[in-house]
Amino acid sequence: MARTLINVPPKAKRGEVIEIKTLISHVMETGYRRNEVGAMVPRDIINTFVCTYNGEEVFRAGLYPAIAANPFFSFFAVATESGKFEFKWTDDEGNVETASAEITVE
Amino acid sequence: MSPAKILGTLLLLFAAIPCFSAEIAPAERRSGYADMSRETRAMEDDDSANPGMLSVLDGEALWNQKAGAANRSCADCHGDATQTMKGVAARYPAFDAARGRPVDLEGQINICRSERQKAAPLRFESPELLALSAYVARQSRGTPISPATDARLAPFTAAGGDFFTLRQGQLNLSCAQCHDDNWGKRLAGNIVPQGHPTGYPLYRLEWQSLGSLQRRLRTCISGMRAEVPEYGSPEYVNLELFLMQRARGMAMESPAVRP
Numbered sequence: 001m002a003r004t005l006i007n008v009p010p011k012a013k014r015g016e017v018i019e020i021k022t023l024i025s026h027v028m029e030t031g032y033r034r035n036e037v038g039a040m041v042p043r044d045i046i047n048t049f050v051c052t053y054n055g056e057e058v059f060r061a062g063l064y065p066a067i068a069a070n071p072f073f074s075f076f077a078v079a080t081e082s083g084k085f086e087f088k089w090t091d092d093e094g095n096v097e098t099a100s101a102e103i104t105v106e
Numbered sequence: 107m108s109p110a111k112i113l114g115t116l117l118l119l120f121a122a123i124p125c126f127s128a129e130i131a132p133a134e135r136r137s138g139y140a141d142m143s144r145e146t147r148a149m150e151d152d153d154s155a156n157p158g159m160l161s162v163l164d165g166e167a168l169w170n171q172k173a174g175a176a177n178r179s180c181a182d183c184h185g186d187a188t189q190t191m192k193g194v195a196a197r198y199p200a201f202d203a204a205r206g207r208p209v210d211l212e213g214q215i216n217i218c219r220s221e222r223q224k225a226a227p228l229r230f231e232s233p234e235l236l237a238l239s240a241y242v243a244r245q246s247r248g249t250p251i252s253p254a255t256d257a258r259l260a261p262f263t264a265a266g267g268d269f270f271t272l273r274q275g276q277l278n279l280s281c282a283q284c285h286d287d288n289w290g291k292r293l294a295g296n297i298v299p300q301g302h303p304t305g306y307p308l309y310r311l312e313w314q315s316l317g318s319l320q321r322r323l324r325t326c327i328s329g330m331r332a333e334v335p336e337y338g339s340p341e342y343v344n345l346e347l348f349l350m351q352r353a354r355g356m357a358m359e360s361p362a363v364r365p
Contacts, residue, residue: 021154
């Protein structure tokens with residue numbers, strides 16, 4: 001199972017711009033490398049990352065083979081109401097990893 | 107020119123020649139952290155951006171997982187690592203009386219595995235061994251490096267010091283020529299660090315993974331085009347003893363990030 005590290009401020013004022021940081025463990029195999037016997041190592045990268053805020057999509061990223069292992073994202077959102085940020089990473093093998101974080105908006 | 111003037115000029119000339127192979131003065135010692143870019147430093151400083159922390163999480167899970175024929179976990183003997191492992195990595199390698207030689211942290215983890223857990227030792231640089239050593243070393247973050255003062259370690263530390271100053275390989279270089287005499291200058295595009303083992307195991311952006319001090323030392327030794335000892339060789343433990351002695355008092359950063 002992939003490990004994830006999520007950093008969402010637990011509390012924010014209504015209308016405040018908050019920074020969200022996410023990190024996930026993944027090899028991000030480019031598909032351009034060969035193994036010891038010369039065979040191509042098949043591509044296996046996280047190709048999509050989506051963040052939703054109370055069900056509404058607020059951030060989406062497409063990833064490509066030049067992105068290093070263990071991709072890190074930092075992005076911003078406006079804290080509008082208390083609720084949940086949900087994160088979803090999908091890789092080439094179809095594995096889906098999810099994580100979530102609660103926020104209280106005052 | 108009078109003889110006195112000639113003598114004066116000669117003395118000035120000698121004074122201008124830098125003193126080679128001298129140990130770095132304590133006030134001048136610096137971690138590789140100090141030479142990193144702002145972005146890489148930010149990565150190390152923020153636990154939610156430091157990829158080494160992913161392995162620390164793995165290590166925490168392994169710490170509490172029962173293993174081997176004895177069906178024991180690390181926690182069954184050592185309890186809560188955040189308490190019992192505090193400062194441990196800062197004083198390794200330690201002398202192992204039963205073996206009559208020093209062992210490093212990875213070596214100790216594998217001794218525990220084979221003797222206490224009755225499990226197969228973990229392979230060098232395997233994700234599991236890196237995760238466990240990262241989890242243990244994480245508990246020493248901020249602790250000053252304080253090598254064990256065991257007198258039985260002295261000959262091994264001295265052997266490590268000899269290795270550090272031994273010119274070897276096709277390039278006929280010693281560790282000291284870069285890390286004592288020329289730190290702060292550039293080797294190709296990179297700043298030559300002083301080579302203090304403050305943050306191992308650490309995440310190198312170049313490796314795209316966590317790696318041990320032995321892996322780092324192997325890279326240096328093969329860069330000198332010298333014969334690279336096998337993983338687990340006594341040369342590495344001796345060298346680590348010497349390096350920890352050389353870095354005594356510096357703060358642990360594990361798991362550090364390096365470019």
